[in-house]
Amino acid sequence: MSKVRQHILTRLSTASAAISGDVLAQELGISRAAIWKHMDALRKQGADIQSHVGQGYQLCSDFFNASTLQAQCAKHHCIGKHIQHFDSLDSSNREAMRQAEAGAEEGTVIFTDKQSAGRGRLGRTWHTAGDALALSIILRPPLSPEKVPQLSLLTAVALQQALSQYCHDIRIKWPNDLLINGAKVSGILTEMRAEPGLVHAVIVGIGINIKAPEEGWPSDISQTVSDLQSCHKQPISRLQCASSVLKSMEQWYSTYLNHGFAPIRDAWWQAHAASGQKVRVHDGQSYIEGIAQALDDDGALLLTTHHGNQRIISGELELLEAQAA
Ligand code: BTN
Numbered sequence: 001m002s003k004v005r006q007h008i009l010t011r012l013s014t015a016s017a018a019i020s021g022d023v024l025a026q027e028l029g030i031s032r033a034a035i036w037k038h039m040d041a042l043r044k045q046g047a048d049i050q051s052h053v054g055q056g057y058q059l060c061s062d063f064f065n066a067s068t069l070q071a072q073c074a075k076h077h078c079i080g081k082h083i084q085h086f087d088s089l090d091s092s093n094r095e096a097m098r099q100a101e102a103g104a105e106e107g108t109v110i111f112t113d114k115q116s117a118g119r120g121r122l123g124r125t126w127h128t129a130g131d132a133l134a135l136s137i138i139l140r141p142p143l144s145p146e147k148v149p150q151l152s153l154l155t156a157v158a159l160q161q162a163l164s165q166y167c168h169d170i171r172i173k174w175p176n177d178l179l180i181n182g183a184k185v186s187g188i189l190t191e192m193r194a195e196p197g198l199v200h201a202v203i204v205g206i207g208i209n210i211k212a213p214e215e216g217w218p219s220d221i222s223q224t225v226s227d228l229q230s231c232h233k234q235p236i237s238r239l240q241c242a243s244s245v246l247k248s249m250e251q252w253y254s255t256y257l258n259h260g261f262a263p264i265r266d267a268w269w270q271a272h273a274a275s276g277q278k279v280r281v282h283d284g285q286s287y288i289e290g291i292a293q294a295l296d297d298d299g300a301l302l303l304t305t306h307h308g309n310q311r312i313i314s315g316e317l318e319l320l321e322a323q324a325a
Contacts, residue, residue: 006067012059013068020056062237072243078107079250088114093205096136100201106140130213139202145194149299152176152190154252154264155204160271162248167231171273174301174317183226185209210236265295274319283315
């Protein structure tokens with residue numbers, strides 16, 4: 001999108017009242033006729049811009065665009081300093097990794113409306129279907145590579161808090177799925193470029209199901225899925241949801257850099273659907289059953305099983321019956 005249109009969108013989306021064409025024309029050093037043409041082009045791209053006689057232009061709906069989001073992140077120290085929005089990509093994680101390797105700054109966020117090769121955990125495909133958000137955040141944390149899984153847990157906590165405004169009973173399932181009534185509404189895929197002892201870049205990829213596709217979910221999804229709209233009465237704005245997610249990520253990342261993992265672990269454990277409960281984990285080869293006792297500093301789940309304590313570092317968790325009090 002051109003710099004002129006970005007300026008117009010930023011001004012319209014942050015103004016509390018209509019802005020006159022004269023003001024915008026002066027700010028941009030162009031004619032009022034040129035402003036009119038840009039408004040027309042923005043409307044054709046989907047922006048709901050109303051003109052009020054004698055007052056000017058007003059942006060009326062939530063037109064998802066990077067300029068507005070970036071303006072909403074203006075006070076952040078890190079997350080959302082640079083935001084890009086694509087109509088379509090292979091995978092926002094791949095694009096973020098390409099940009100990270102080319103030197104993109106920490107806090108850069110890549111959004112895409114569609115993904116032709118969206119990826120999930122454990123080698124699965126991720127579908128960006130219906131109304132959805134797919135985004136990837138570039139981080140360059142001062143961490144050793146073994147600590148990077150902590151960032152996935154941090155992201156789960158940030159999402160749980162941000163998405164609770166739509167559904168108060170949203171829970172985390174180890175390690176970092178977000179569930180409503182046991183069905184998945186959001187997933188996180190964290191990838192990194194590192195060498196021994198040194199992280200170059202971490203890509204935190206986030207997929208959120210906002211509203212189910214009218215034709216139903218794709219048939220090859222193996223997990224039970226849901227969407228935020230199914231538990232929220234008002235229509236959900238993708239723009240507002242994205243803005244809340246970035247704000248929450250900014251707050252939790254700053255907490256992590258200043259205070260370490262302990263506050264993240266506490267918040268995670270509080271929000272975890274299976275804390276203190278009976279679970280079964282499939283680690284790719286076998287099933288392990290036990291009581292979820294704690295989360296350790298590397299993000300491993302500690303289980304008490306019939307064969308003693310076990311430390312689970314990866315796998316798919318299933319919640320069995322709740323423990324009697
Ligand atoms: C999971 O399996 O739960 C993780 C899903 C992560 C999906 C997101 S969508 C944005 C980003 N780009 C990808 O290709 N994957 C992540």
